[in-house]
Amino acid sequence: MKKSKIVILGGGYGGLITSRKLEKLLKENEAEVTLINKHEYHYIATQLHKTGAGTASDDKITLHIPDLLKTNKVQFKKGTVERVDFNNQQVCLEYGEKVDYDFLVLALGYEVDTFGIPGVEENAFQIRSFRSTKAIYNHVIHQFEAYQVDQDPSRLTFAVAGAGFTGVEMIGELVEAMPKLCSKYSVPVSDTRIINIEASGTVLPGFDQKAIDFTTNYVKKHGVELMTSTKIMECTPTSIKLDNGTNIPARTLIWSGGVRGNRLLEKLDLPVERSRVKVDNYLRVEGMTNVFCIGDAARFMKNDKDALPPTAQVAIQQAEVCGPNLIATLRGESLSTFSYHHKGTVASIGNTAAVGNVFGFKITGLFAALMKQVVEARYLFVLGGPALVVKQFAKIKKPHQQVSVSRNK
Ligand SMILES: Cc1cc2nc3c(=O)[nH]c(=O)nc-3n(C[C@H](O)[C@H](O)[C@H](O)COP(=O)(O)OP(=O)(O)OC[C@H]3O[C@@H](n4cnc5c(N)ncnc54)[C@H](O)[C@@H]3O)c2cc1C
Incomplete structure (x- = not known):
């Protein structure tokens, strides 16, 4: 038959x-x-912000699909x-x-979704796929290298559009990455700016007040310029125009305004x-x-x-x-x-802090960050059993690598 x-x-x-x-x-x-x-690899989309900031190695974020298929009942085709x-x-x-x-x-x-805002599709970076986030990281590295030559402050101004779930996770990772990058390129951390631009009146719209307050305080404490109730009107390769008339000289806008x-x-x-x-x-x-x-x-x-x-x-x-x-x-x-x-939602803000709600319990800080790891581990367990969990968690971030990947593919 x-x-x-x-x-x-x-x-x-x-x-x-x-x-x-x-x-x-x-x-x-x-x-x-x-x-x-x-592609031949599956990317762990919930961790793509780490690829963007260079805080996780490529082999932690991508898994070879044929290796994940355990029988010959399913054939993989690229x-x-x-x-x-x-x-x-x-x-x-x-x-x-x-x-x-x-x-x-x-x-x-x-x-x-870039909502047709002029220049965003062409000039902003996207957290869309492994390749698109790798392109963010390569661009960031290039800005540090170029800054050593021209000291143009727009090179070290990193803006993230959107303070929803993905935007906050991206900001958290940039906060984590910046001191290491500054030390590598001998640049004072005070020369860098991290800006989070959000159209609504708060970070993490839809989250509970405890999570919102924790996140707001955490990012501000780490030097992030939080611009809520602010809309982006236009983005060029070197600037971001806001609805309050401000023009921010910046060569990096990471768009996480919606999907x-x-x-x-x-x-x-x-x-x-x-x-x-x-x-x-x-x-x-x-x-x-x-x-x-x-x-x-x-x-x-x-x-x-x-x-x-x-x-x-x-x-x-x-x-x-x-x-x-x-x-x-x-x-x-x-x-x-x-x-x-x-079952709940946990948004990470770097490696050691997170906010969320798990089985009805509001959690913040290090405990929430550990819960985030548990959630990620559970997914790996479902995909490949305990062996995959151990293998992936044993992987250590390698020194910054420069991989050539074009934007937003
Ligand atoms: C930074 C970030 C953090 C997130 N964090 C969380 C979280 O903590 N918790 C949570 O629940 N969700 C989170 N999400 C959302 C979650 O990643 C998505 O909801 C999830 O990936 C959707 O799974 P999917 O299988 O529908 O699509 P995807 O995971 O996007 O998979 C689609 C696949 O289709 C492939 N594909 C697309 N077009 C084609 C084509 N034309 N031909 C062949 N292949 C194609 C892609 O390459 C991809 O492999 C996060 C997302 C991001 C970006």
Whole structure:
């Protein structure tokens, strides 16, 4: 009998955990599964800010996907998806390659939303992928090198747009990195500026007051210039224009003003709302019985008004249901509905401080930072068991390396 073909697009949290689920649950020769991802590595997106600041080594943030697949039930294919032909059930990759499917999982993740602010798309750096954050780090290093020659203060002015979850994590990492970089390039720390620009009136909008107060005090204590209720109007390669008329001379703006679903999904003939694909309670694309969509790409309504947020926690939980639902579809059995269980949120501010809420308990400081490590360790455990946890935690940051990577790829 012809084996059914399952194709998973995207090797992020959603796609990888779905693959691992299928490895565990599929019988031998029950289906042919292919996981397609742009790169051979999976990046731990929740730690990308560390790559941007150079505070974690590349091999801590990236994992070789074929090594994570434990059986021959799932085949990995490196490729960039360009289109999906839903009528002929084919995925079209770059260079004209086509991959047939019977069942498809869309797990293509997020993209950064720059809201059309002039110059941001072209001149700001993005926390979008391993490559885009590596480009941040290479740029920072270059600014330190150039400063030694021209002493232009705009080179050592590092601005982060957005004081939400990702913005605060990026700021925390820059605070951590700056003294080491200054010492390496023999520059006084007082020559550097770290600026956090946020349109709303507070850091971490949506977090509780304890977390907000802790974060505000922590970053200010570490010399960060916090500009809340301030909007960026324009960004050029050498300056940032604010709505209060100020023009900040700066060559680095790291944009973390918001994310949206992968733009590719809007080009496909899919029910897209607010840049994400509408899915039913079983995580199938609305109106389709053989196409699932999970993670940041999916718009799953938690109630009549609101969709679930784009988080790794949601992507992982959805993948844990998507895998079994694929198998149920294949076997003609009934599917399980997805329901989300929020376990908490922890935002790091460098290595030794964090804020958040875990199982209803508000936490701040070093304890919260340790909890963040526990959360990261748990993910590694789900992916690769205790061996992967030990292997990744044993990795030590190597001296700053210069790797040539272009911006925002
Ligand atoms: C700095 C930072 C910190 C974060 N911290 C947290 C946190 O603490 N907790 C939390 O829950 N969430 C956090 N998040 C959010 C979390 O990372 C995302 O919600 C999560 O990555 C979504 O998983 P996903 O599988 O949907 O997509 P992704 O992890 O983005 O994976 C998508 C995959 O698809 C691939 N891809 C994209 N387009 C194509 C294409 N055309 N062809 C082939 N492959 C393609 C990408 O390369 C990627 O591998 C953080 C995000 C950032 C940036």
